[in-house]
Amino acid sequence: MESQGPSPGGDIPLLPARMVNEFTYCPRLAYFEWVDGEFADNAETTEGRFHHRRVDQAPVRKAKQAEEEPAETTIHQRSVWLSSERLGVTAKIDLVEGEGTAVVPVDYKRGKRPHTPQGAWEPERVQLCVQGLLLREQGFTCERGVLYFIGSRERVEVPFDEELMARTYELLDGMRLMTQATVAPAPLVDSPKCPRCSLVGLCLPDEVGWLRQPHEGESPALRKLIPSNDDALPLYVQTPGAKVGKDGECLKVKDHDEVIGEARLVETSQVVLYGAVQVSTQVVQELCKRNIPLVYCSSGGWFYGMTTGLLHKHVELRRRQYAVATDRERCLQLARRFVQAKIANCRTLLRRNHRAAPDTVLQELKNDQAHAGAVESLESLLGVEGTAARRYFSEFAGMLKEAEPGARFDFEGRNRRPPRDPVNAMLSLLYSMLAREWTVTLQSVGLDPYLGFYHQPRYGRPALALDMMEEFRPLIADSAVLTAINNGEIKQSDWFERMGSVTLTPEGRRRLIETYERRMGQEITHPVFGYQISYRRVLEVQARLLGRYLLGEIPELPPFTTR
Amino acid sequence: MRRHYLVTYDICDAKRLRRVFKTMKGFGAHLQFSVFQCDLPDIDVVRMKAALTEIIDQREDQVLIIDLGPTESHPIKRIESMGIKAEWEERRARVM
Ligand code: SF4
Numbered sequence: 275m276e277s278q279g280p281s282p283g284g285d286i287p288l289l290p291a292r293m294v295n296e297f298t299y300c301p302r303l304a305y306f307e308w309v310d311g312e313f314a315d316n317a318e319t320t321e322g323r324f325h326h327r328r329v330d331q332a333p334v335r336k337a338k339q340a341e342e343e344p345a346e347t348t349i350h351q352r353s354v355w356l357s358s359e360r361l362g363v364t365a366k367i368d369l370v371e372g373e374g375t376a377v378v379p380v381d382y383k384r385g386k387r388p389h390t391p392q393g394a395w396e397p398e399r400v401q402l403c404v405q406g407l408l409l410r411e412q413g414f415t416c417e418r419g420v421l422y423f424i425g426s427r428e429r430v431e432v433p434f435d436e437e438l439m440a441r442t443y444e445l446l447d448g449m450r451l452m453t454q455a456t457v458a459p460a461p462l463v464d465s466p467k468c469p470r471c472s473l474v475g476l477c478l479p480d481e482v483g484w485l486r487q488p489h490e491g492e493s494p495a496l497r498k499l500i501p502s503n504d505d506a507l508p509l510y511v512q513t514p515g516a517k518v519g520k521d522g523e524c525l526k527v528k529d530h531d532e533v534i535g536e537a538r539l540v541e542t543s544q545v546v547l548y549g550a551v552q553v554s555t556q557v558v559q560e561l562c563k564r565n566i567p568l569v570y571c572s573s574g575g576w577f578y579g580m581t582t583g584l585l586h587k588h589v590e591l592r593r594r595q596y597a598v599a600t601d602r603e604r605c606l607q608l609a610r611r612f613v614q615a616k617i618a619n620c621r622t623l624l625r626r627n628h629r630a631a632p633d634t635v636l637q638e639l640k641n642d643q644a645h646a647g648a649v650e651s652l653e654s655l656l657g658v659e660g661t662a663a664r665r666y667f668s669e670f671a672g673m674l675k676e677a678e679p680g681a682r683f684d685f686e687g688r689n690r691r692p693p694r695d696p697v698n699a700m701l702s703l704l705y706s707m708l709a710r711e712w713t714v715t716l717q718s719v720g721l722d723p724y725l726g727f728y729h730q731p732r733y734g735r736p737a738l739a740l741d742m743m744e745e746f747r748p749l750i751a752d753s754a755v756l757t758a759i760n761n762g763e764i765k766q767s768d769w770f771e772r773m774g775s776v777t778l779t780p781e782g783r784r785r786l787i788e789t790y791e792r793r794m795g796q797e798i799t800h801p802v803f804g805y806q807i808s809y810r811r812v813l814e815v816q817a818r819l820l821g822r823y824l825l826g827e828i829p830e831l832p833p834f835t836t837r
Numbered sequence: 838m839r840r841h842y843l844v845t846y847d848i849c850d851a852k853r854l855r856r857v858f859k860t861m862k863g864f865g866a867h868l869q870f871s872v873f874q875c876d877l878p879d880i881d882v883v884r885m886k887a888a889l890t891e892i893i894d895q896r897e898d899q900v901l902i903i904d905l906g907p908t909e910s911h912p913i914k915r916i917e918s919m920g921i922k923a924e925w926e927e928r929r930a931r932v933m
Contacts, residue, residue: 317879324887510932523863535933791930
């Protein structure tokens, strides 16, 4: 897609006719694409582009099609680009044909002719009409246009009658007004357009619609418009000295001269490198181009940073984030919510997995949760959080099965830097993985992962990622550690002790990462929306909801708590 | 939604064959000579077709794309293999 940012002079850029088409389909969609600079491909847009490219360049076909045109045609011009300052629009017209001063714009569309009374949907007719207006500006007479449907090889005539003209002017005005707004128009309600919309995953029409209304805690049965199993997956490279190269459509990992694995680019969501692993510039460029983050960690799992493509265009979102981050009261509100949700999830994990969770501890955690909701400062909140964490970790060992006799998985509370027992080592590794996951997710939706509301910014610390991960620690990381130990996926032989600190073997770490990734892919019922969704998608939905909250579209950021 | 596809091809020219093979490696797991198992969402099917269209010669070559249904329903389990056991690829994060 061509996208034009605002020109340096600060004047409003010309609207592409294509965007008027989107606006007619749904104003919110046009806002996302035009104002926020969001563009997501789906099967339809990709196919459309593929056909267009062929239309634009195929010379053989061009000649053949020209023969099919009526013999008297004297104008036959492909890819005509016209703009008008007066109308404020610009368009690339696939084909202009005609005779003398009377011309007809022809627009190529993928697929078959739709069966509607007018032979085409309104957005296409309006887009064509804009092209007609541009031709008229050039002094041509233009009374009609043609839509050519590639799928069924049919031409549909669209007369530029008064009704269509009036509608087109009305939409152009509406669109100009919209570009000045700082927040997107409201989502469509229960519309059949949404399931076919390429931006449905970031728009969240039903979710936002539901969260905007006042409601009681009941889960609605929302349409599931976001697929949960379409995810691309991460590639981890932890072999010291390995090299990552590109081979066609795949990433190829070599250890010395031996190929140790391949990953398809289309299926890769991020590339995570532990320690001394080399990547070629070609790989870095390809990953940037495809918007696949490249993440660097120390061999021990410490997150150094990441390389991504260009920064997200959605400036307004970051502006709102900064405004909220400097507002003490709103920071406190959000911080209370993060801590409350985290304590709730810790308590649930204990209740479900402990051999005999003492009622007193469960009750105390419940009190902590209430307490966290009432504190008046970030400092007291830190205190409450610390107390709750100590209570929770003092009972953590009760969730571990006595797997191997003599195995030392005993756990006496949380310790880190360096972790002194295997459970702590595993928790530390998975927390840093979760923090990385959140950093990538937040950045990909256009937020700044380094500026948080509860955690304060410190050098290199992704404070917002740490905020957002609070309630997911028990659900994803702690729970994956329990699975790894209780299912015997990690054994005593998978870790070794050196000078009081404990480290996993590379093989042990590989298995732990796999357990974590399995957890991320697990489908659960979304507690707020009631549909089945994987944790991986939950994170993305939650990050987008944070964006919707910061932009003022929804009154609260719903906590993610399980029962 | 992802669906399982079995993609098989017959390419008449060695150079195009190599290019088709390399392209297919980007979309699925190589199962047998000229046969790939691909688990793809719609969008990647379109991308795969687009990529193949650029390579093959419409008059000489042939590609068959066999839709085996949604990945959730495990249709691949209904395929019986004789001789050497078939290794179906499972989608999971890779750790190397
Ligand atoms: S999902 Fe629906 S409401 Fe949202 S942009 Fe698309 S069509 Fe509009």
